[in-house]
Amino acid sequence: MGLVIQSYGTAVPQGGSPPFGAWYFDVKRLTLRQMTERSLSEIPGAAPHADAGPDAARVRAIAEARSGEPGPLMEILHDIQHDVGYLPPSTMPVLADVLNLSRAEVHGVVSFYSDFRISPPATITVAICRGEACQAVGAEALVDHAKTKLGVEVGEQSADGSVGLEQIFCFGNCALGPTATVAGRLRGRLTPASLDALIDEATPGARQ
Amino acid sequence: MTVTVYVPRDSSARAVGADEVAVALTAEAARRADDIRIVRNGSRGMLWLEPFVEVDVDGTRIGYGPVQAGDVAELLGAGLLSGADHPLKHGAVDELSWLSRQDRLMYARMGVIDPLDLSDYQAHGGLVGLRKAVAMSSQDVVDVVSASGLRGRGGAGFPAGRKWQTVLGAPGEPKYICCNADEGDSGTYADRMLMEGDPFTLLEGMTIAGLAVGATQGYIYLRSEYPDARDILGAAIDAAREFGWLGDDVLGSGKAFDVNIRMGAGAYICGEETSMLDSLEGKRGMVRAKPPLPALEGLFGKPTVVNNVLTLGSVPFVLAEGADAYASRGLDRSLGTQIFQLAGNIKQGGVVELGFGVTLRELVEDFGGGTASGRPIRAIQVGGPLGSYLTADQLDLPLEYETFAAAGAMVGHGGIVVHDDTVDMAQMARFAMEFCSEESCGKCTPCRVGSTRGVEVIDKITAGDDRTGNLTLLLDLCDVMTDGSLCAMGGLTPMPVRSALTKFPEDFGLTAQEVTS
Numbered sequence: 001m002g003l004v005i006q007s008y009g010t011a012v013p014q015g016g017s018p019p020f021g022a023w024y025f026d027v028k029r030l031t032l033r034q035m036t037e038r039s040l041s042e043i044p045g046a047a048p049h050a051d052a053g054p055d056a057a058r059v060r061a062i063a064e065a066r067s068g069e070p071g072p073l074m075e076i077l078h079d080i081q082h083d084v085g086y087l088p089p090s091t092m093p094v095l096a097d098v099l100n101l102s103r104a105e106v107h108g109v110v111s112f113y114s115d116f117r118i119s120p121p122a123t124i125t126v127a128i129c130r131g132e133a134c135q136a137v138g139a140e141a142l143v144d145h146a147k148t149k150l151g152v153e154v155g156e157q158s159a160d161g162s163v164g165l166e167q168i169f170c171f172g173n174c175a176l177g178p179t180a181t182v183a184g185r186l187r188g189r190l191t192p193a194s195l196d197a198l199i200d201e202a203t204p205g206a207r208q
Numbered sequence: 209m210t211v212t213v214y215v216p217r218d219s220s221a222r223a224v225g226a227d228e229v230a231v232a233l234t235a236e237a238a239r240r241a242d243d244i245r246i247v248r249n250g251s252r253g254m255l256w257l258e259p260f261v262e263v264d265v266d267g268t269r270i271g272y273g274p275v276q277a278g279d280v281a282e283l284l285g286a287g288l289l290s291g292a293d294h295p296l297k298h299g300a301v302d303e304l305s306w307l308s309r310q311d312r313l314m315y316a317r318m319g320v321i322d323p324l325d326l327s328d329y330q331a332h333g334g335l336v337g338l339r340k341a342v343a344m345s346s347q348d349v350v351d352v353v354s355a356s357g358l359r360g361r362g363g364a365g366f367p368a369g370r371k372w373q374t375v376l377g378a379p380g381e382p383k384y385i386c387c388n389a390d391e392g393d394s395g396t397y398a399d400r401m402l403m404e405g406d407p408f409t410l411l412e413g414m415t416i417a418g419l420a421v422g423a424t425q426g427y428i429y430l431r432s433e434y435p436d437a438r439d440i441l442g443a444a445i446d447a448a449r450e451f452g453w454l455g456d457d458v459l460g461s462g463k464a465f466d467v468n469i470r471m472g473a474g475a476y477i478c479g480e481e482t483s484m485l486d487s488l489e490g491k492r493g494m495v496r497a498k499p500p501l502p503a504l505e506g507l508f509g510k511p512t513v514v515n516n517v518l519t520l521g522s523v524p525f526v527l528a529e530g531a532d533a534y535a536s537r538g539l540d541r542s543l544g545t546q547i548f549q550l551a552g553n554i555k556q557g558g559v560v561e562l563g564f565g566v567t568l569r570e571l572v573e574d575f576g577g578g579t580a581s582g583r584p585i586r587a588i589q590v591g592g593p594l595g596s597y598l599t600a601d602q603l604d605l606p607l608e609y610e611t612f613a614a615a616g617a618m619v620g621h622g623g624i625v626v627h628d629d630t631v632d633m634a635q636m637a638r639f640a641m642e643f644c645s646e647e648s649c650g651k652c653t654p655c656r657v658g659s660t661r662g663v664e665v666i667d668k669i670t671a672g673d674d675r676t677g678n679l680t681l682l683l684d685l686c687d688v689m690t691d692g693s694l695c696a697m698g699g700l701t702p703m704p705v706r707s708a709l710t711k712f713p714e715d716f717g718l719t720a721q722e723v724t725s
Contacts, residue, residue: 070508073490078471112492112649113473115432131394132589132636133625136552137580169476169593169643171433172397173220174625175255175550175557188223 055084059091063098073099073109077116086117122157122164124202126150126195127181130167133174142178143167145192149199163203210243211289214262214269216319217248218404219436220397226259228277233261236280242289250405252319253559254306262301265291271301306556306575311537313525313545314518315561317406324443326451329408337527338453341416342461349420350376353523355531357543362388362479362516363591363620363696365542365609368523371513374503375421378511383423385414386488386507386514389430389437390472390479393592395623398547398559399517403430403437407444411467413520415458416527417513418465426467427507429484432474441469476647480695481514483649494649495695516621518547539565542608542619550576552589552625564619569603572626583628587636587712591620593643594700596707597633616707618700633712638666640704648697655698658689662705669716676722682709 062079066072076095081087087110096103110116128134128143147153150165157164173179176188182198190198215221215230230246237244254260257273261283270291272283279296286294298304312318321328329335341349354369375383387410391399402410414426430438445467448454456464470488472478478487482496485507506512522544526534535543542564548571550557555577560566568588572578579585587597590607596617598605605615612619627636641662650656662685668678686702693699709716713723 071488071490074473074487075470075490078473108492109490113475115473129394132593132639133395133551133623135636135639136625136627136631168433168474169647170392170394170396171219171223172391172400173223174395174397174552174623175554176220176224176258177552179223186219186223188220 055088055091056094058083059094060098063095067098073101073106074113077110081116086120089118120161123162124183124199125157125164125166125181126199127166127168129169129171129173129177129179131170131174133170134177134179137177139178142180142190142192142195146180146195146199149192149196163199210245212245212247212264213289214247214249214264214319216251216258216260216405217323217436217440218251218258218401219434220255220401221251221258221260222436224258224274225276229259229261229275229280232277232280233284236284240284242284244289247322249321250317250319250323251401252301252307253315253401254304254556255558256556257298261288263288263291265289269301271298271304272296273298306558309575310561311545311563312561313529313534313537314402314409314521315406315547315559316525317409318401318559319405321406323405323407323440324447326408326447329406333528334408334524335412335453335459337524338412338415339459340527341419342459342463346376346420346422349416349527352531353420353526356526356534357531357538357541358519358522358526358534359542359544359609360516361518361522361546361621362481363393363618365619368515368519371503371515372417372420374501375423375511375513378504380504380509380511382425383421383510384507384512385417385421385423385426385520386481386485386512387414387426387428387517387520388479388481388484388514389428389434389517390476390484391434391517391621392431392476392479393594393621393623395551395589395625396549396592396621397551398549398622400434400437401559402517402521402547403434404440407437407441408448409521409524410441410517411444411448411454413523414467415453415465416523417515417520419458419461419463421511421513423513424464424466426465427488428467428469429472429478429488430469431472431478438469438471445469475649476643477649477695477697480697482695484514485512492649494651495697497694518621537563539563539606539608541610546607546619546622548607548622548624550624550626553579553581553628554626555580555582564608565606567604567606568598568624571607571624572603576624576626579626579628581628581630583630585626586629586631587627587633587708589625589627589636589704590623591618592623593640594618594696594703595620595623596703597636597711598707599711616703618703633708633715634666634670634717635715637705637708637716638663638670640701640708641666644697644701652692652694652698654689654692655694655701658685658693658698659701661685662689662701666705666716669718672717675717679709679716679718679722 063076092103092106095106152165154167171179173188178190179188183202259275260273261275262269262271317332350372358368359365454466458465475493477483478493483493487493502512502514538544545561548560560575585600641659644659648655665682689698690702
């Protein structure tokens with residue numbers, strides 16, 4: 001909000017009368033969305049409706065293809081992530097524009113759901129189920145093993161981006177745990193040794 | 209002569225090598241010049257036998273399992289295609305006592321048919337219920353569902369007929385049918401199996417619901433962890449549209465009903481119905497205060513039926529066979545059958561469809577065969593992450609909504625997770641709080657903050673830091689979460705915590721007396 005006021009500094013008299021009325025008058029003429037755009041315009045790289053990176057045209061096309069559906073934001077986010085691999089922050093203004101939402105609303109949805117990511121995923125992701133049914137057959141030990149094997153903590157990826165480790169709460173494979181996906185492929189009845197083999201298979205030459 | 213071989217495409221079967229078996233069968237049969245046709249069916253639900261391969265020998269299906277790709281050449285060599293003996297052979301599938309002891313109504317076609325073959329579906333009783341509903345008035349359809357005693361299978365057990373009646377009578381157009389397929393509870397997978405193994409049953413139930421309340425649009429809110437279910441449901445919807453079932457003119461009735469799938473994005477809370485509705489609208493999955501009831505102001509503010517997959521999946525049988533046939537199963541006010549799911553440390557994990565009233569012992573010992581590790585059972589969690597832990601002394605409890613509630617537990621979605629005697633119940637209680645803090649939508653303070661404080665207080669107790677003082681604090685926190693949370697997430701998280709405390713105090717370094725005084 002402070003930024004909004006600063007960007008409208010010309011409306012504030014230099015001296016004499018109290019500035020509040022002038023600010024208020026000026027701010028009041030702006031919609032909430034315009035205020036958001038104004039304030040974001042002060043942040044480098046966050047200019048509204050500017051070029052949103054190389055994916056902007058694709059993102060706009062994906063969004064416009066479904067913008068007529070009821071409540072389409074989640075569907076569009078899925079489509080973009082499927083197409084681009086993640087949700088570059090620069091796409092948010094495009095979505096806000098197409099769907100007539102504020103960027104705060106778009107960001108709020110993106111940040112709420114653990115599936116949506118604003119940075120590229122690792123080349124190979126190992127996602128281990130930590131639900132109770134898998135815990136009952138050794139999921140926690142499997143998570144510890146994977147941390148050591150991959151050299152990363154849960155929720156992180158290796159420095160070179162080759163491999164990432166994530167936790168999931170239930171794949172619905174609760175009778176045949178422990179369960180994980182390696183490079184998107186669901187596997188059950190895992191042991192540390194079989195998980196290692198799957199990881200090695202998915203990352204040829206990358207790891208011993 | 210072409211021999212039909214069934215290899216499940218259920219994602220649990222695929223997770224343990226069913227695809228590899230199908231590939232090996234194709235290759236090896238070609239090499240041997242055996243004439244086979246492979247059908248990728250759903251799973252029979254005997255998951256410990258997956259991949260479970262069936263061969264049709266003169267109309268009788270002979271089962272083999274668990275089969276690995278490396279076994280295929282030997283099996284074919286031994287005479288698999290004529291049902292020959294082999295150490296992996298289990299005999300005629302219909303006669304296996306694990307299946308024949310069940311009462312499969314909703315799951316009648318599970319593993320039997322090709323999930324995407326509409327003629328196979330109809331040959332096994334599919335569309336009978338919908339065809340009857342098409343010829344009935346809306347009120348008559350609702351009356352049949354009410355008379356059947358069908359209660360919501362998502363966990364709360366609300367009478368489905370009463371909910372439908374409310375939506376039928378509610379003013380406002382359009383109306384919606386929302387199927388809650390956000391099956392996030394660990395230990396539950398019956399929704400997934402139905403969607404993958406017999407998706408038309410769900411679509412039929414949704415269509416009947418649409419006709420009953422005057423809704424023209426259905427949505428399936430499906431969790432993203434189930435990509436196979438998405439693919440199969442998508443293909444089933446396409447097939448149903450092409451058949452003239454879904455669309456502007458449902459089976460020539462002149463009434464419209466269509467279904468679309470909407471994917472979740474990894475938020476457990478979206479299994480809560482109001483949170484699911486916000487998510488369906490493309491928003492953050494924040495829980496709504498009730499009232500207004502979703503039946504009156506649901507999706508996009510319109511009258512909406514929100515039912516679980518298994519609730520809607522039960523409806524075709526109810527219409528086809530009548531309310532009395534359904535209500536003749538079950539116990540007291542819990543009528544009909546439930547799909548019980550055996551999970552965790554269990555020797556013979558899988559799904560058992562039986563009337564309510566079956567005891568935990570029958571399920572866990574008779575069907576489940578005890579623990580997979582062979583060690584004694586120590587704790588059983590029924591009803592998902594928000595369900596209470598039960599002890600081995602409580603195995604004779606009948607699974608029925610009110611009996612479980614009276615015992616301080618809940619049937620929930622029918623998931624049964626078994627732990628052996630190596631389980632650390634203080635860690636499981638801590639996990640319940642951790643899970644809540646991870647998955648809370650954040651709308652109300654008892655859930656959002658209470659769960660984080662709960663993890664900290666349990667850590668202090670297990671570290672021996674003022675155990676009795678922190679125990680008082682933890683019990684007080686549980687009270688606040690139970691009484692002050694907006695939805696079941698915060699409201700029920702204390703159930704596993706309290707039950708772990710009272711039944712396994714020694715794991716917290718406490719005595720039974722300290723916990724109960």
